[in-house]
Amino acid sequence: MAAEPAPGGSTLWASLWALLPSGKASIEAAAAGLADQVEGSVASLLRQAAALVCGGEAERAARGAGREACLQLSERLCDYAWERLHVGPWREVGAEWRRVYAYGCLFKALCLCREPGAALEEALRACDLGLLLGAPVEDNILASMAEVLQRHLSCSGEPAAAGEQEGQPLKKKIRKDFPPSPAITTEAAVSRLRCPSLEHFQAHYLIPQKPVILEQIVDHWPCLRKWSVGYVRQVAGSRTVPVEVGSRYTDEEWSQSLMTVEDFISRYIENKLQNQTGYLAQHQLFDQIPELKADIGIPDYCCLGEGAEEDIAINAWFGPAGTVSPLHQDPQQNLLVQVMGQKYIRLYSPKESENLYPHESHILHNTSQVDVEAPDLVKFPKFKAASFQDCVLSPGQVLFIPVGYWHYVRSLDTSFSVSFWWS
Known part of the structure; x- marks a missing residue:
């Protein structure tokens, strides 16, 4: 004591x-x-x-x-x-x-x-x-x-908005017209499955390493009823977090900055300026803010991995429409849970790696050089031959992304996702 x-x-x-x-x-x-x-x-x-x-x-x-x-x-x-x-x-x-x-x-x-x-x-x-x-x-x-x-x-009382704190009013909202998600064909659509048993998921998707959208497995999570931009501001507005500034991490102007959640929401979600995008991509957010962690759980499917529960990495992804994760691979299995908003996601098998032109540098070797939705086919001619699957992920849906699977992600509107990385 x-x-x-x-x-x-x-x-x-x-x-x-x-x-x-x-x-x-x-x-x-x-x-x-x-x-x-x-x-x-x-x-x-x-x-x-x-x-x-x-x-x-x-x-x-x-x-x-x-x-x-x-x-x-x-x-x-x-x-x-x-x-x-x-x-x-x-x-x-x-x-x-x-x-x-x-x-x-x-x-x-x-x-x-x-x-x-x-x-x-x-x-x-x-x-x-x-x-x-x-x-x-x-x-x-x-x-x-x-x-x-x-x-x-x-x-x-409520914390002051970013512009008020600095004594300068924020500029008027100016939003870009973001393109809608591409049409998803029946042949390319990711399979969907409602509440499969652990045995079925393991035999038909985990072992053969096939992507799938799992439905109704997180319907009991409080975050699906509680979370909104206002709620995040209420429980975490004064907390200092790292923010990625820029629409994608491969852009030259991309940078990282520390700011409060209130500043992030004010600048990049509510008052988003032309050609400016900020993204809260945080690997420690739920340890840092237990109020948010209490509203989620670890999906049972993660127990099929080889590691212990404490080895599962839980990541938060919160940002405005237009935020892009370039086509890349992750070194672990991934269950991506959509909580707020929608995301367009395109997936390529590791077998397509030769057609995806990974960066040659060690730092970006897991990232493709190709802009998926506006490819330069003169510079990257093989990309046209790469087969893919795609989907729009909506609140309450969970996408299984096998280890090593290439995936491209674009937020269609203000979005909050939670991903679970496990071995």
Whole structure:
């Protein structure tokens, strides 16, 4: 049980402090453990920040330190760790630096909430950055803190729209006229199946690796009744998430940016500007925002894989009409569940790879060079001979995409999909 918070702290700070597994002792022990794994200057910052965060008012005054000094130490910790997180490939980043970054974010969020009139949005952003870039610490306390802060923000009123936050009005809506989905012929249509047994799905689709649309298998999911743009804004509007800016990741102008869900909705869904598309493609969204995770489940068909349930990767895909995933392959089996809106999807067997002209670079070797709906047949003449299947995926439908199957996806309107990758 967490130690009692120091007198003088705000009610919010007290509720956040209570989330710590064992209060002051927990933080100080973690700081001491990390001090043995990082350079001396960073270890000193850890100890100082931990002491200021955990100390009572008398101790803080004796050290001549207040809220600002505590924040400065926390930010210096984050800055040191940020540099280490970005010096090379992510897989080579040491776990200790991800933990340092998480503790820096934790200390910063606690400092921001220590006094009445807390900067809730700034504290929540610190929690989200720690969740996205750090490692879980203190029983994943940053996720628990983020839930508390989001509730407080929801009670205090709706967050300001992106343009209002910056003091600049957003431009008038200007939407592109997106083409309808191509006509789907009977011969090319993906097969549809209602609630097949696990044995039937395994024998007729999983083992032979054949795409199929599964119907009525997720009808019980609350998200199909609850989710809308407004609902996502309500439960996650203040949360900071990574957003892909650009209609497709192979475009030269494509980039990634961190912004709140509110900003994303305001800029790219409600006030989408000509030739600008943003897409929330998040591999951690459901861990970051448990309210959304509670509205979905893991389809039983995923249990036919070789891995454990915790090995199943759950991904969120939220964006406006016109967003495109270029023709590409994934290294795992995929169950793609459509929750909001519709998507046009075209599928090519791995046997067609020679006709699909994959990029030669290592980074994009799983992505075709061909623009599926506007192919350059002079440059890519074999593409015309490639046979395919296609479909329009609607809410409540689940598409099984076998491992290695090429697939192209275009959102026909504002869309939210959930995919399950499993081995």
